[in-house]
Amino acid sequence: MAELASHGRAWIELSMDNLRHNVEALRALLPPGCELMPAVKANAYGHGAVPIARALNEMGVQAFCVAAASEGVALRENGIQGEILILGYTCPENFALLPQYDLTQAVVDYDYAKLLNAFGQRVKAHIAVDTGMHRLGERYAHFDRILAMLQMEHLDVTGIFTHLSASDSESPEDRAFTAGQAAAWRGLISRLGRYGYAPRAHILSSYGLLNYPEYGGAYARVGIALYGVLSERADLARCPVELRPVLSVHARVALVRTLFPGESVGYGLAYRAAQRRRIAILTIGYADGLPRSLSCGRGSVLLHGREAPIIGRICMDQTLIDVTDIPDVQSGDDAVVIGQSGEREISAYTLAEAAGTITNEILSRLGARLSRSEEPAARIASLQ
Numbered sequence: 001m002a003e004l005a006s007h008g009r010a011w012i013e014l015s016m017d018n019l020r021h022n023v024e025a026l027r028a029l030l031p032p033g034c035e036l037m038p039a040v041k042a043n044a045y046g047h048g049a050v051p052i053a054r055a056l057n058e059m060g061v062q063a064f065c066v067a068a069a070s071e072g073v074a075l076r077e078n079g080i081q082g083e084i085l086i087l088g089y090t091c092p093e094n095f096a097l098l099p100q101y102d103l104t105q106a107v108v109d110y111d112y113a114k115l116l117n118a119f120g121q122r123v124k125a126h127i128a129v130d131t132g133m134h135r136l137g138e139r140y141a142h143f144d145r146i147l148a149m150l151q152m153e154h155l156d157v158t159g160i161f162t163h164l165s166a167s168d169s170e171s172p173e174d175r176a177f178t179a180g181q182a183a184a185w186r187g188l189i190s191r192l193g194r195y196g197y198a199p200r201a202h203i204l205s206s207y208g209l210l211n212y213p214e215y216g217g218a219y220a221r222v223g224i225a226l227y228g229v230l231s232e233r234a235d236l237a238r239c240p241v242e243l244r245p246v247l248s249v250h251a252r253v254a255l256v257r258t259l260f261p262g263e264s265v266g267y268g269l270a271y272r273a274a275q276r277r278r279i280a281i282l283t284i285g286y287a288d289g290l291p292r293s294l295s296c297g298r299g300s301v302l303l304h305g306r307e308a309p310i311i312g313r314i315c316m317d318q319t320l321i322d323v324t325d326i327p328d329v330q331s332g333d334d335a336v337v338i339g340q341s342g343e344r345e346i347s348a349y350t351l352a353e354a355a356g357t358i359t360n361e362i363l364s365r366l367g368a369r370l371s372r373s374e375e376p377a378a379r380i381a382s383l384q
């Protein structure tokens with residue numbers, strides 16, 4: 001069978017140099033005894049879980065977290081080494097996958113611990129503790145239940161963790177709430193210690209590591225920061241390290257055509273040409289993760305170092321842009337949806353702001369149809 005070209009239709013280019021830079025920058029912030037446990041859930045926030053985890057393995061990373069058992073299985077089937085913690089719920093029908101693929105399961109509460117224990121095979125587990133987020137986790141105040149989980153016959157409890165709900169916020173109320181979570185956490189861990197239990201405890205995610213490294217722990221579960229962006233642009237002002245975006249997103253020009261005055265283009269006749277226009281049809285759509293809310297001029301792409309507005313409605317597989325002011329656009333050209341072209345850049349922040357969301361959502365929704373490969377060296381050189 002002939003191989004599909006990696007830059008055939010629409011694709012993601014990964015800069016492993018930038019990933020390495022972020023790993024080193026974040027490692028420099030780690031409190032003593034703490035190691036990175038990168039969050040590679042949701043296909044590594046759209047970047048591609050296997051290429052990212054493989055590169056991280058090569059950089060000495062030996063622990064990962066994912067959201068779903070299926071994500072852990074896919075990593076193991078592709079040879080990823082080290083601990084893989086499933087942060088989310090795994091249904092009992094899938095418990096057999098845990099020992100089979102050497103996956104560590106988050107214990108989402110006491111009842112779940114009993115269910116997992118009743119499965120009867122030895123399973124590695126980290127106990128999830130609720131210190132105020134009230135999502136997953138057994139309440140920290142239920143000390144007897146937490147102790148009972150540590151003593152369950154078939155659970156090999158190697159860790160315990162909690163999650164901060166407002167570690168990104170600078171407001172005094174949110175900072176006080178976060179301090180309360182941390183105090184509850186410290187109290188629980190020291191009490192467990194008095195009972196002779198010292199599972200590997202972890203509390204920090206990206207914003208936790210950036211804003212509260214003093215909370216310490218055995219792991220920092222970093223996701224978004226590792227990919228070189230924060231959730232919102234405004235947070236960059238107090239980010240203690242320089243982070244570099246790991247991905248760029250590209251699509252091809254399928255064809256260029258002329259619209260004559262009065263003609264419209266795309267679904268719903270949503271764009272009508274007042275004068276003669278040159279437009280290009282791009283091979284990327286909302287099924288690839290380009291938000292449909294960027295239709296009708298609310299978003300743009302880069303071509304030949306120039307900005308081309310999106311016109312009409314973004315389709316499932318294609319997007320229409322106006323290239324009247326950009327000379328020499330041809331079928332096959334590379335359009336940049338996220339990334340740099342010449343002197344210009346469209347960042348994940350720009351897309352997120354135009355779509356009214358955070359970068360985490362934009363990145364994690366980049367679709368399965370995009371091919372993902374390492375950035376060619378020539379392109380990296382041209383950007384320096």
Ligand SMILES: *Cc1c(COP(=O)(O)O)cnc(C)c1O
Pocket residue numbers: 039041087163204205206207221222223224225
């Ligand atoms: C997704 C997730 C993380 C990673 O969060 P970032 O903000 O992307 O660093 C850490 N911990 C838990 C429990 C998560 O669900």
